[in-house]
């Protein structure tokens with residue numbers, strides 16, 4: 551039975567890694583616009599972010615939004631170790647109990663989950679309390695948690711239509727919605743010279759953005775280290791290496807190079823999506839400045855690369871269905887793909903597939919231009935708004 555709604559609160563939930571947090575924040579920003587035109591009764595719509603205890607989302611939400619944050623215990627339920635599994639299960643039971651208390655106190659009208667294990671306890675509690683839920687799948691192939699959540703959610707939204715059959719949903723099902731991936735609006739139509747000045751780079755020499763998703767990618771970092779001199783002889787690099795300590799040996803590798811090449815290298819463990827100051831480097835500005843990207847193919851790349859019309863060499867992380875994300879862009883002419891295991895080949899690093907792909911694209915501005923146009927054609931600038939409207943109408947229905 552639905553609770554008697556005194557409030558007009560909507561919960562946003564997603565966590566574990568950045569890819570589950572940024573889409574929720576993009577929807578929060580769109581909700582700020584949309585909610586002015588939609589009435590949920592007397593009370594103004596308010597948003598609360600629910601994330602996992604100790605996850606990276608608490609820091610991101612505090613830095614990049616004004617949203618109040620509430621934490622729940624959550625853990626992965628996978629692997630073969632029975633002790634770890636039991637511990638994970640106990641955490642989830644505690645999380646669900648705490649989520650029920652949270653729902654009792656906040657009385658939300660609807661919940662949007664953007665993935666990560668923290669959605670599981672919240673959605674289980676929501677089901678038992680009759681709060682409507684919407685789960686969003688950013689990837690082409692769903693993981694276990696999203697599959698399970700899609701079964702209990704009121705609505706399932708997906709980034710691309712190809713994902714629907716993998717969730718057992720039809721295109722015209724009343725429970726399904728294809729929205730695209732919500733990205734921050736600042737990514738579209740950036741001014742390149744302004745972005746270049748944030749990184750203090752030379753606008754006349756091509757700029758390559760290297761990043762490995764929200765946690766970095768060691769194999770990409772190793773490959774860049776092996777190719778550092780050869781790459782810097784041809785382009786400038788913005789390298790976002792992750793916070794796992796790779797910065798130390800990457801700095802060392804760079805310090806062995808001549809000063810002229812060192813001046814072309816910018817290394818960061820992490821770049822905030824946006825910064826308070828308009829002169830500091832940010833991830834958004836990195837997309838605005840790059841001529842080419844070398845990156846993993848996490849779900850965000852399906853939207854952020856098109857939003858920035860940025861051609862890419864994609865290196866899918868082998869264990870989590872990133873190949874299918876990469877294929878989506880490659881088949882549409884927006885990117886090329888290099889296998890993680892084959893980055894450097896078996897002889898000289900400069901003879902391997904990564905260097906071959908990057909130099910071919912650097913030497914061929916026309917091909918880059920064609921890829922950029924094909925990428926741009928895939929952009930869905932309305933995705934955040936679409937999701938915002940869907941969660942608001944779920945909330946409006948639940949109160950009527």
Ligand SMILES: CC(=O)N[C@H]1[C@@H](OP(=O)(O)OP(=O)(O)OC[C@H]2O[C@@H](n3ccc(=O)[nH]c3=O)[C@H](O)[C@@H]2O)O[C@H](CO)[C@@H](O)[C@@H]1O
Pocket residue numbers: 567568569570572665688689761762763764765790819820821822823833846847848849850851854867870871872
């Ligand atoms: C290893 C792993 O399990 N990866 C999964 C995880 O990736 P992950 O959480 O890394 O997600 P994505 O690669 O999709 O997104 C990373 C996000 O972080 C941002 N960013 C990244 C680095 C940085 O310094 N600053 C910054 O702002 C990017 O612009 C992007 O918005 O969730 C995704 C969404 O379900 C999946 O597709 C990925 O397969």
